[in-house]
Amino acid sequence: MSCTGPKPLAALVVAGMVLSQAACVTGIGYQRADLDHFLSNNLTAEALEVVELRRGSSRNEAINLLDKAMLLRMQQQFEASNDAFEQAKDVIDELDAISIGEQAAAVTINDAMRKYLPRTFERALVHCFKALNYLQLRQYDSARVEVLQLDELFKQEEDFRLPFARYLSGLVFEFNQEPDNALIAYRKAYEAYSERGSAIPGILQQDLLRLTDYLGRAEEHSLYDEEFALVSWPTQQVFRQQAHAVAILFNGLIPRLHSHEILAQSPGDGRMHRISTPFYERRYTRVYSVMLASDRAANDSELFADLEQHARAALDDEMPGIIARTVARVAVKDRVVDETAEEQPLIGFALNVLAVLSEQADTRAWYTLPQEILVTRLELEPGLHDLQLLLDGSLRADANHSWQQIELEPGETVVFGLHWPESYSTIGRR
């Protein structure tokens, strides 16, 4: 008796295609829409409920944990947020090893069959947000641990630059009374901004001048002095006599990935082919500027990080691999359909439909990230202060924030972090 059943490769691909379709109807799509809706309207508690209710594939475990951690942070639950970030780090560590099975699934079914491994800039931001959580908990040693881990990541990814992370490292070292390490971090931030062709934030300029002066780096100091041409900057002595309030606004939401589809019919055999690649939507923040004000002074914000740029650059780097896998998949799926259609044309046709449907771009990403990071700093006299954070451009009535009776000692720095996801999008290629 001859066997006419599907061959092993065909069986594997078919099973995968069916599974991938099953995953799509479990609600990932509408959960993402719900999450976007709640986040865009600053409804973080509702967004957290959506994330908590996510069940299913371990392929999205890292994303689920990162979203959870970020939403907890938005709700000022810093310890719980760090617990979730730590779990995410463990998952990322495990996923760092290449999976043979997942790679095979990616070249036979679709890219989303792989477990989601956060991109390098997302991994760096895990450390940044953990460090910020610790700073806001006033656990400076723990923030320092994150900064050291961040430095290790930078050593591993030599071409990767995230200047904000370097600036944050400097800030953490200053909290730990380590001006020499802070200067190194600020210098790296300066180099990274310069290499990316970004403007050097004024706060960073002041910090570089202050610390090069304090640490006796005369030559470096004069180079910065000449380049920045600041009218004034505080010496370390003055800086230590003053108190400081730093407000960091995590503005908007990182653009979402969408799928760009090309559907074509083969003229010879009438077979359908679909190629699906991811692209970023255009997304706009409502808030364009932030002002931190006390009863005596006020300062406007500066752009420290444009995370949209990092996301787009990461996708550009991934695109050759995505295209190579897409081409390989077309060949594999075609072969399976050919083999089946020869013996059973009807099943072959059904497989062709399934092959087209299962061809989907991987549009997963850490979507609770902000689009940009704005920073403002205010120098204050030691003592009690009422502080206000004024958000320009928001349509919401609760856009402005205030902190009453903040007591600051000489040399003390207090950090306020505010997430303001209010944003909107228009889908289209940039």
Next chain:
Amino acid sequence: MNRFPLAALAVTLCFSLALSACATRVERIEVDETRDLSGEWNDTDSRLVSEEMVRDALARPWLDNFINETGNLPAVIVGQVRNLSHEHINVATFVGDIERELLNSGGVQFVASKVERDQIREERQDQELNASAETVKRMGEELGADFMLQGAINTILDTEGKEQVRFYQVDLSLISLADNRKVWAGQKKIKKFVKKNSIRW
């Protein structure tokens, strides 16, 4: 004819294997048994470092000198032991290990730390109001510490791909509260080689 039963058997076997791999397995092990899983600082490191450092601290002349001078065992208070490493190390358990080792050696006595003291003072205040005259413990009769234990845990990492050498250095010192003299400085180093998987299924 035999194809179906064989296939069914294979599928059943695969499912059984998959299920057994997923099941949580718990095994009780001795607290002093060494099991390195991630390569990070663990209970064994904490225990070994504390034992060795305490042994070193008790063998040095500062202890006999102090006892000869005062006739009393030195009272030590635990100050800050900073985690300056690349890992989130639970410093409290490490300090607990040191405290226990020193206390059990009988060579020193410990006074309550700043956090512990607040709670005890609150209780003493409460006793002054509510306890009987015979059992009340009065305020202002605490034992003042003679030395403060301070220190730091540092690391140096050397990473190449999936291989990493982790170097830990623990520095502790005892400082005289009377005159800021450092009477003892201990150091313990640990070096580990960690190799991570580069391929998984």
